[in-house]
Amino acid sequence: MIKILKGNFVFTKEMNRFEVYENGYVVVENGKIKLLTKELPEIYQDTAVEDMGDQLIIPGFVDLHVHAPQWLNTGIGYSKELLPWLNDYTFPLESEFDSVEFAKEHYENFIQDLWEAGTTRACVFATRHKDATSLLIKLLKESGLGAYVGKVNMDRNSSPRLQETTEQSIQETIELLEEDPTLYEAFAKDNTTEAPLVQYILTPRFVPSTTAALMKALGEIAVKYNLPIQSHLSENRSEVAWVKELHPDIDSFAEVYEHFGLIQPGRTIMAHCVYNTDSEIELLRKNQVYVAHCPQSNFNLASGIMPLRKYLNLNVPVGLGSDVGGGHVLDMSKHIVDCITASKMYFVDHPDYAPISVSEAFYLATKGGGSFFGKVGSFEEGYDFDALVINDSSLKMNGTPTLVERLEKFIYNGSSHNIAKRFVRGTEIKR
Ligand code: GUN
Ligand code: FE
Incomplete structure (x- = not known):
C-alpha cells in the first residue's frame, strides 16, 4: 500500500x-x-x-517515561519531594487500580489524552495489578498508538494495599507474558520480524520497591523472554541515600540493577539519572542504557537538574519523558521547552556545559527516544x-x-x- x-x-x-x-x-x-x-x-x-x-x-512525539495511572494526580502534591509524594499521593492512587472498572474509565481517558497530546509512542508504567495492566495493554492495542507497557513489580516498602508478595509479582508477570506471546515473541525469535506496536517491558518500580529475590527473578525473566526493562535511577538525593542503606555491599545505585541482571544492553531505560556518578554514567554508556530525561518532573518534585550535556557528550542514548504524574502535562512540546530551560539554568553554574538547542531537544523527543522502538522518530x-x-x-x-x-x-x-x-x-x- x-x-x-x-x-x-x-x-x-x-x-x-x-x-x-x-x-x-x-x-x-x-x-x-x-x-x-x-x-x-x-x-x-x-x-x-x-x-x-x-x-x-x-x-510523532515519543514519551520515553510515563505512568498511565498517575494522569489523575497531576498538578497536586508538588510541595513534597519524591519519597513523601510517593507515599502520600502516588501509592494511594495506584491502589485504586485493584478495581478493573476504575482502571477502565481512567485508562480510556489517559489514552484519549495521550493521543490528543500528539504522543505516538510511549514507554508506559501501569500499576502492579495484573488485570488492570492487561486491560491497559488491550486498550493501547485498540488505540493504534505504539507502546512498551509493563506491570509494575513492587514487593517491599509500599502500603499494605498496594504491595505484592515476591511470588505473586513473579507469577503475575509470567502470566501476562504467557497469556499473550505477541507482547514479546517478535524479539524472542530473531530481531528481524517486525514487532507489533504494543510490546511488553519489564518494570521493576525502583530498587527501594523490589527485594533482592524479586530483582534476581526479574533478571532471569528478562533473559528467558528477551525483554526490555524500564525503571528509575538516581532521581533524588534521599532516594540515592536509601538505596545505599538497602544495599551497602554494592558500590552504586546503577550497579544494584547491573548486579541483578536488570541492565539489558541497548534495551533498558532508566528514568531521571540526576545524581549518577561518573562511573555510573560509564556503566550506562557501556551498556547503551537509555536515559529518560524528565525535566518537568524534576522541577515539580524539586529533584534537581540532570546534567544532560554531560550525557550527550559521552554518547549515552537519551530521550525525553513526561514522567506524568511527576510531570503535569503529556504534551512533549512542553517537555522540550523544560529540557531547554533546565539546561540553561544548569549552564549558569556549569559554563562548560552549553545549553541545549531547540533542535537538540526536539531530536530527543523524536529520534532520540524513538530509536528505542527501532527506526522511529x-x-x-x-x-x-x-x-x-x-x-x-x-x-x-x-x-x-x-x-x-x-x-x-x-x-x-x-x-x-x-x-x-x-x-x-x-x-x-x-x-
Ligand atoms: N520512583 C519510584 N516510583 C516512582 C514514580 O512513580 N514516579 C517517580 N517520579 N519516581 C519514582
Ligand atoms: Fe517515573
Whole structure:
C-alpha cells in the first residue's frame, strides 16, 4: 500500500540541525518511508497525493517515561519531594487500580489524552495489578498508538494495599507474558520480524520497591523472554541515600540493577539519572542504557537538574519523558521547552556545559527516544511513518517566519489544538 503526503516537512536526522523540505512529498509504503523528496518522481504521477497545504509535518512525539495511572494526580502534591509524594499521593492512587472498572474509565481517558497530546509512542508504567495492566495493554492495542507497557513489580516498602508478595509479582508477570506471546515473541525469535506496536517491558518500580529475590527473578525473566526493562535511577538525593542503606555491599545505585541482571544492553531505560556518578554514567554508556530525561518532573518534585550535556557528550542514548504524574502535562512540546530551560539554568553554574538547542531537544523527543522502538522518530528512508500534521494558523507571528521558526513557535506557544492529524506506522489514528 502506497500513500503520498505533501506538505512542509521538518525533522532532525542529526541532533544539531533541522532538516527542512518545504512543499515536499513523502512516499510511504506499508507504513515505512520510501522517499522524502522535493520533486515527486514520474512513477508516482498516478498515485493520489494528500495535500496538507501550508501545514507543518513533523515526526510523532515519543514519551520515553510515563505512568498511565498517575494522569489523575497531576498538578497536586508538588510541595513534597519524591519519597513523601510517593507515599502520600502516588501509592494511594495506584491502589485504586485493584478495581478493573476504575482502571477502565481512567485508562480510556489517559489514552484519549495521550493521543490528543500528539504522543505516538510511549514507554508506559501501569500499576502492579495484573488485570488492570492487561486491560491497559488491550486498550493501547485498540488505540493504534505504539507502546512498551509493563506491570509494575513492587514487593517491599509500599502500603499494605498496594504491595505484592515476591511470588505473586513473579507469577503475575509470567502470566501476562504467557497469556499473550505477541507482547514479546517478535524479539524472542530473531530481531528481524517486525514487532507489533504494543510490546511488553519489564518494570521493576525502583530498587527501594523490589527485594533482592524479586530483582534476581526479574533478571532471569528478562533473559528467558528477551525483554526490555524500564525503571528509575538516581532521581533524588534521599532516594540515592536509601538505596545505599538497602544495599551497602554494592558500590552504586546503577550497579544494584547491573548486579541483578536488570541492565539489558541497548534495551533498558532508566528514568531521571540526576545524581549518577561518573562511573555510573560509564556503566550506562557501556551498556547503551537509555536515559529518560524528565525535566518537568524534576522541577515539580524539586529533584534537581540532570546534567544532560554531560550525557550527550559521552554518547549515552537519551530521550525525553513526561514522567506524568511527576510531570503535569503529556504534551512533549512542553517537555522540550523544560529540557531547554533546565539546561540553561544548569549552564549558569556549569559554563562548560552549553545549553541545549531547540533542535537538540526536539531530536530527543523524536529520534532520540524513538530509536528505542527501532527506526522511529525521523523521516529518513526505512523509518516508520509516525507523524503529526501541525496547523499553526492560529499562532500569529510577525513578518515571514521560516518553517523552523514556525516549529519553534508551536513548541513554545502551541498546544494539542494545533495538531490536525496523527499517523503511526503509516496509518492515520483518529478517535
Ligand atoms: N520512583 C519510584 N516510583 C516512582 C514514580 O512513580 N514516579 C517517580 N517520579 N519516581 C519514582
Ligand atoms: Fe517515573
